[in-house]
Amino acid sequence: MKILVANPNTSTGVTDRLVAAGKMVASPGTELLPMTASYGVPYIATRAEAAIGSAAALDMLAERRGTMDAAIIAAFGDPGLGGARELFDFPVVGMAEAAMLMACTLGRRFGIVSFSRSLEPWFAEIVAWHGMTGRCAAIRTLDEGFKSIDDVQEEKEAVLIDLALRTVTNDAADVVILAGAPLAGLANKIRDRVPVPLVDGIQAAVVMAEGLVRMKPRKATAGTYRRPGPKDSKGLSAALANVIAHRDS
Amino acid sequence: MKILVANPNTSTGVTDRLVAAGKMVASPGTELLPMTASYGVPYIATRAEAAIGSAAALDMLAERRGTMDAAIIAAFGDPGLGGARELFDFPVVGMAEAAMLMACTLGRRFGIVSFSRSLEPWFAEIVAWHGMTGRCAAIRTLDEGFKSIDDVQEEKEAVLIDLALRTVTNDAADVVILAGAPLAGLANKIRDRVPVPLVDGIQAAVVMAEGLVRMKPRKATAGTYRRPGPKDSKGLSAALANVIAHRDS
Amino acid sequence: MKILVANPNTSTGVTDRLVAAGKMVASPGTELLPMTASYGVPYIATRAEAAIGSAAALDMLAERRGTMDAAIIAAFGDPGLGGARELFDFPVVGMAEAAMLMACTLGRRFGIVSFSRSLEPWFAEIVAWHGMTGRCAAIRTLDEGFKSIDDVQEEKEAVLIDLALRTVTNDAADVVILAGAPLAGLANKIRDRVPVPLVDGIQAAVVMAEGLVRMKPRKATAGTYRRPGPKDSKGLSAALANVIAHRDS
Amino acid sequence: MKILVANPNTSTGVTDRLVAAGKMVASPGTELLPMTASYGVPYIATRAEAAIGSAAALDMLAERRGTMDAAIIAAFGDPGLGGARELFDFPVVGMAEAAMLMACTLGRRFGIVSFSRSLEPWFAEIVAWHGMTGRCAAIRTLDEGFKSIDDVQEEKEAVLIDLALRTVTNDAADVVILAGAPLAGLANKIRDRVPVPLVDGIQAAVVMAEGLVRMKPRKATAGTYRRPGPKDSKGLSAALANVIAHRDS
Amino acid sequence: MKILVANPNTSTGVTDRLVAAGKMVASPGTELLPMTASYGVPYIATRAEAAIGSAAALDMLAERRGTMDAAIIAAFGDPGLGGARELFDFPVVGMAEAAMLMACTLGRRFGIVSFSRSLEPWFAEIVAWHGMTGRCAAIRTLDEGFKSIDDVQEEKEAVLIDLALRTVTNDAADVVILAGAPLAGLANKIRDRVPVPLVDGIQAAVVMAEGLVRMKPRKATAGTYRRPGPKDSKGLSAALANVIAHRDS
Amino acid sequence: MKILVANPNTSTGVTDRLVAAGKMVASPGTELLPMTASYGVPYIATRAEAAIGSAAALDMLAERRGTMDAAIIAAFGDPGLGGARELFDFPVVGMAEAAMLMACTLGRRFGIVSFSRSLEPWFAEIVAWHGMTGRCAAIRTLDEGFKSIDDVQEEKEAVLIDLALRTVTNDAADVVILAGAPLAGLANKIRDRVPVPLVDGIQAAVVMAEGLVRMKPRKATAGTYRRPGPKDSKGLSAALANVIAHRDS
Structure with a gap:
């Protein structure tokens, strides 16, 4: 197909x-x-x-x-x-919808981690539009600039992992969505460094x-x-x- | 200004x-x-x-x-x-926002009446976006065609009044919003034929x-x-x- | 009128x-x-x-x-x-109703700032009565005494500004309501010292x-x-x- | 005591x-x-x-x-x-609080039945104040006058039973609260004529x-x-x- | 009986x-x-x-x-x-149901304190099942092991009191439920060391x-x-x- | 696999x-x-x-x-x-979870249709457990007996289609879940007789x-x-x- x-x-x-x-x-x-x-x-x-x-x-x-x-x-x-x-x-x-729905099979509530602070309001609105606010533990985003949108996932890998860990520890997320097209593929790479399942939106x-x-x-x-x-x-x-x-x- | x-x-x-x-x-x-x-x-x-x-x-x-x-x-x-x-x-x-906020000062819950069935999903989404779902008694719309969007309020006046009455009687609306730009000005005309306050969006x-x-x-x-x-x-x-x-x- | x-x-x-x-x-x-x-x-x-x-x-x-x-x-x-x-x-x-409704046109969620800790339960109840809990980011109040209710806004101006800043930074408020009749008029005075719009209830x-x-x-x-x-x-x-x-x- | x-x-x-x-x-x-x-x-x-x-x-x-x-x-x-x-x-x-809390132990959702249409808004607000809206199936009230508040429960017994039956059949109530001080004691009398448990507020x-x-x-x-x-x-x-x-x- | x-x-x-x-x-x-x-x-x-x-x-x-x-x-x-x-x-x-319902008569929102971190998900689910999530300020649990389930309330008394105090101070609980069968009877013993009412589930x-x-x-x-x-x-x-x-x- | x-x-x-x-x-x-x-x-x-x-x-x-x-x-x-x-x-x-999550990609709200009235409370609870109550338009079930659980889908096909149609017309469902293991495979057979997408739980x-x-x-x-x-x-x-x-x- x-x-x-x-x-x-x-x-x-x-x-x-x-x-x-x-x-x-x-x-x-x-x-x-x-x-x-x-x-x-x-x-x-x-x-x-x-x-x-x-x-x-x-x-x-x-x-x-x-x-x-x-x-x-x-x-x-x-x-x-x-x-x-x-x-x-x-x-x-x-992509947000699919990520959230699959995340629902992996935990009580999911955290959303992404690369830019300005994304939060838009993300929060799409979570609500899908009726998923009750299953969303938190949206956490980078609060610093980056060089290129094409390579932001390599440049900021360590900070993104840290945000994922914080959604688990502070927000009680059972599963973490790595959100935003520029983060596609990151879940597979950092899978073993976060103690809960990760969800890649495009996957x-x-x-x-x-x-x-x-x-x-x-x-x-x-x-x-x-x-x-x-x-x-x-x-x-x-x-x-x-x-x-x-x-x- | x-x-x-x-x-x-x-x-x-x-x-x-x-x-x-x-x-x-x-x-x-x-x-x-x-x-x-x-x-x-x-x-x-x-x-x-x-x-x-x-x-x-x-x-x-x-x-x-x-x-x-x-x-x-x-x-x-x-x-x-x-x-x-x-x-x-x-x-x-x-215009939806203003209508709903003013309606809140006139009743516990408001009904929304409009001229086309196809509007309901969009209206329901904007009600939710504004966090007003809990104050919305119902959205009721005409289920029939009309000749011209410019004159729909005159052509369908009787049916629109009937829908307003039904939001009061069946849905327990305390106030009715006449929704959609093509209905601008209708509230003033039919004010005495509906037993609750009417709200005109542009006003x-x-x-x-x-x-x-x-x-x-x-x-x-x-x-x-x-x-x-x-x-x-x-x-x-x-x-x-x-x-x-x-x-x- | x-x-x-x-x-x-x-x-x-x-x-x-x-x-x-x-x-x-x-x-x-x-x-x-x-x-x-x-x-x-x-x-x-x-x-x-x-x-x-x-x-x-x-x-x-x-x-x-x-x-x-x-x-x-x-x-x-x-x-x-x-x-x-x-x-x-x-x-x-x-006054609470009007402040909250106008605040809705200025931000996703509003913070409420007031002058006495004992006000919080009453304020929380009126927010809920108006169906506005979902749009209220936080209620923050002074936790110290004051000399005269007539002049509390002058006496506590600095602390009230600090509370407003905290609703923005910690509670993600997009707009701040200065609540309580004794704070009438304060919004105009401190407008430039808070980075989001302020709402005065009586106005x-x-x-x-x-x-x-x-x-x-x-x-x-x-x-x-x-x-x-x-x-x-x-x-x-x-x-x-x-x-x-x-x-x- | x-x-x-x-x-x-x-x-x-x-x-x-x-x-x-x-x-x-x-x-x-x-x-x-x-x-x-x-x-x-x-x-x-x-x-x-x-x-x-x-x-x-x-x-x-x-x-x-x-x-x-x-x-x-x-x-x-x-x-x-x-x-x-x-x-x-x-x-x-x-009395509303106690009735609702006891009713929670007898069913998923309770219906409220009372003797005057004008009571509904007040009752709805107290249900919400107690955080019980989600457990309330419906509030149904008499829509006709009565002779004396002291004896309304005898005068309107048949209609009140009918309202109770409707909360069960139409509103899926698992339990019915007979609400309002003037109905005190009615639950014991009509207990066998309603197929779900009844709750008397004062009891x-x-x-x-x-x-x-x-x-x-x-x-x-x-x-x-x-x-x-x-x-x-x-x-x-x-x-x-x-x-x-x-x-x- | x-x-x-x-x-x-x-x-x-x-x-x-x-x-x-x-x-x-x-x-x-x-x-x-x-x-x-x-x-x-x-x-x-x-x-x-x-x-x-x-x-x-x-x-x-x-x-x-x-x-x-x-x-x-x-x-x-x-x-x-x-x-x-x-x-x-x-x-x-x-026992959870009864504790929560009685707690509702003693405060706006209740905190739940218990002896094992692993209990939180189960407790959160039963709170939701009873429709009480809106009245629950927090669930706080011990995060350390204990020697015997029969005597956990004596062994961990000090830490449990500390958790209760934190639900009051940090989570704005008006009343605290001491949750779990092994804590039966503890409320009576520590009643004067927590500034809000305590609820014992079995009682x-x-x-x-x-x-x-x-x-x-x-x-x-x-x-x-x-x-x-x-x-x-x-x-x-x-x-x-x-x-x-x-x-x- | x-x-x-x-x-x-x-x-x-x-x-x-x-x-x-x-x-x-x-x-x-x-x-x-x-x-x-x-x-x-x-x-x-x-x-x-x-x-x-x-x-x-x-x-x-x-x-x-x-x-x-x-x-x-x-x-x-x-x-x-x-x-x-x-x-x-x-x-x-x-199976309920998967059906509801897939249904979310096909409509605003889903209806659930099943073969026995006694299933409704259990189904309603699992919908709530998954946080999906807001996306569930209605649960409609057969209210009559059947001969064999193994063949209930053939015996009651016409009535089940009728229930599906009613969730669309009366409850505004955008998609219908045919719920319960005994209905597995029915969606494929009746697909063209219901005007909205059907979801089969096992699929x-x-x-x-x-x-x-x-x-x-x-x-x-x-x-x-x-x-x-x-x-x-x-x-x-x-x-x-x-x-x-x-x-x-």
Whole structure:
């Protein structure tokens, strides 16, 4: 099966890391298709950037529809996820969502560790949107700058491990999510240095996207994720305007 | 003082209604500046459209920054509100937010009545985002089509009154919010036909925007609404890119 | 328009501060009518005193009914607010309520700072009564005595600023409410020494009371704030007994 | 031991019913001391009347302090309970509180059935104040008038049973509380006509008051129920003013 | 009346302590019948052990049915309580449940103090199961080993007092529950060394069990605690299999 | 990889259905190992039976430890899941848990449909235990008897579809979980007759168990799922006693 890894950030180096980490858990026969946003910011870190990234994610999925079996929105705050589920008939999985859901099978409450202080409000909102606030022990983030978003996980490895340890000791987390596309693959490397299970977002998303393809759930024609009726628009990308106008079939 | 009424829908007829209804409660000396989105859909009704409208709202406020004392994001789901509060140093009020907060002073729980079934998921999410789920008795919406978004409030007046009555009788609402920019001004007209207070979103927003200008709260330099540091971007509107890059002063 | 500032504490010095601070945000044409409780304690600080103050607030509003367009119950815990909304047909706003609602437009969560440790349980209960617990980051209070309730804001200014800073740094408050009638007007003075917006309760209440008068919501004849039927009583003030018995028209 | 049954309503007929019903579960050696409010309304049914009743309850307990081992505030909404726990060093139990706590041992969620529609808002607030909203299946009340508060339980017995049955069938209540002082003793009479356990508020309160006296918990000198420091007041009853001023020993 | 004290731990020394502490609050005429589990672990401390203890508790009550008026499941996590309420027609009270419910009458929020770190997850789950999470300030436990479960309360008295003080000072607990069967009777001994009321689980349970017997609630024939229909089983104790198959009458 | 399908019910026919349905989504190379409880009831339906089944599930996993890569507790209420995660170092997944987590990726709220009214309390408790109450729209169950647990899904197919439709129409469910081991495989058969996605519990569990094996999370040595220290016991199965005593390596 083919799974689109849609990175709504503009950094291709991050996309490469996502695909590499995802492949470690993909089943034989699963192909991960990389895609990087053509507009926006190198890495989404605020509510404002997430608003832009949400629109970008919808553009990306609209452009590639018909070429894959499922899609992953590969930024931790799941920009555009709700809208994507309305518009498209293939399964769409968010990276924050998948990480949190898999983490639920590994502990009572999970901690979230990430690389930038500015991410906290956005992350807190996506945790709440998924109804997971009660299972989230804490969100802990780096409070210092870094050189390059592509290599932040190597540069800050020691500090990130320390944050993970603190979510265990101080926040009573049973499991730690390493959050944010730039941290893809880090869980495997530091696995033995943290005393609780670690969850890698893209790996969780690949597992869940594969599972959804295999379970073959139908597209809803009722409920809040049914496809909206056709509608005119102006000024949108051709691909997205076509989907909204039902000119996509 | 000058208050921007930024309508993130593309229908100018709705913008006219918003300004007319707002003027009914504005203080002498307050000027409401109308603005209509240049791209998007005639009226936002789904999560996908809200994602697009969120980006549009940020573009609109970036374009007009420096010309007003406060801004209202004049669509009931408050698209882009969180991001706007990060980026800008003037007060920004959402229409759903203002309606709900004023409604809290008029009853234990409020009902929300609107004109399209497809709005419910988006509205439910904005109610939750504001932490108001516990004060919301119900969201009730029309389940039938209408001819024109500009005149839906006249065409469906009787049915909307009936929905308001049902939120009182069946859902125990103490107050009813008439939600959605296209219903601006309706509350004044039907006031005597519903046995509980009605709240008009744009009127509530004008009241709160004026109040914030008078209270002169400072722009946060700490907390989750502090302004993010400067950042490069690509493919965004010049106005918004400049704000994000701190090239706006 | 005329707005009654009903101070359910017995200290007239506090009433003076309330009116002075309120005038700073009132629109031209708005008159604030001061009133001080004739029985009770100098400043309400406990659940027991709040019970007494609740009855006093109802007495005060009953006595002055017909002379104003709206009333503010000018103690932070909003004593008697629910009962007042049942009995009277003019808008009534609580100072805690107004402060919290305005604070919601300025941040994700607000901190509450006040001048006496004994206030915390009462404040926590009014936060919960308004359904605002989820938006309240912390309640922090002075833990030391003071000389005079009339001048506590000058005497303890430095410590109060320190408490505000701690709600920002330790409790992640995005906005700080300076709570309690004796702190009226302090927000304007220390505005630049706290890195997040400050909210003054009486100013928020004036803004919301004015807004309600302009929005002209009808008195409920259904729902939990409809007026109860006439009832006999014994031993109450004549003014209140008349209202309860519907002898007030 | 001696337990004060302080009825904050002014109807002595209701006080008689309370004592009679309470005696059915009291241990040998327990004496129930009746007391009826000297001011207020015949039966508290609204938030405004509860405010008055809260002050009355504190007056009653202040007047009788030193003559009993524990006190019951014998109105279902527990008027003045929080304040009483601050001021006095003997155990004080609320009738709503005791009924709900005992009901928790008999079912997952309880229904509340009472005799007047106007009681619902007050009851809902006391349920929330006790943190019991999640265990409350529904509050169902009579929607018709009655002849005398003293005999409402006989007059409306059939309708009250019907309401109890509906909380079981429609609201999934596992247990039903017959709420309000005027229904004291009804549970014993209709026990076999409702298929789930019934709880009588005064009986639950007698059980818990007795238990507290036997368990001998100390008066808190820390926490939110520690006694406040002495304070001057004006215009209060001598008994209450003395307690507030610490002139009671 | 006769009340079974069913200790689902295998340590008879603990059973002795339970009965001794319970007798201190029992009414004249109440007999406490001791019973100790015949299989399981000396003291239940984990979710796995609680699963085993739940089955054991049902076996114990099935074996003794018909010989008592009410039963107490005398381990703090209330193993088997829900199932016992389904199967049996006499009142069954859990020790955690009774302690928390009585604690609610003594403070806004209670702290729980116990003797082993491994108990925390189980305790947290039973607090949540009872819907009491909002009233629980903290669970604090010893983090060090002890010599004998029978005498842990003497050996660790000083540390347990220190934990209690910390729940008051750091967690704002108004009342402290000394949790776990091995701490039965400790509250009476250290009462004066903690500034808030202490609650002993077995004493609370005796009070509530007595009260339920006196209040004579009927066995539910509807709702979630109605008795399930007869069912075959295999491999269970004869007593329990008979109850499940309705061969018990 | 090998995944144990541990059915804590005693009906082997149900085990067969579970394995057949699970195979439809298993990856090539995954082997599902069936196991049926040797004691207990044919199908767990009450809290009491769940207590017994929890102990049975631990016995089953203890007996088979070392022979598989992961285990599924194949009854919808996840009996023994928390204890299993403490005791064992391989991943353990509950069927209710997996169904709810996968359902979260398909809708805002899920409905649960099952075959026996007596299941509702147990199901409601496991939903709450997983912190999923906020995402559960309703639990709807058959209210009529059936001939054989092995074939209930064929016998009651029409009624079960009707219940599913009602959770969509009346309860606003976006996705429906067909709950209970006896319904394994039904989702595939009725997929086109319900307008929202259906989730089959065993299929969800297989997907998540496979994913966990691929993600290789470490066994916790800290947090609430760390393995408890060794402990003596009496009267337990040899396999389980050995695990509890750390005699299993």
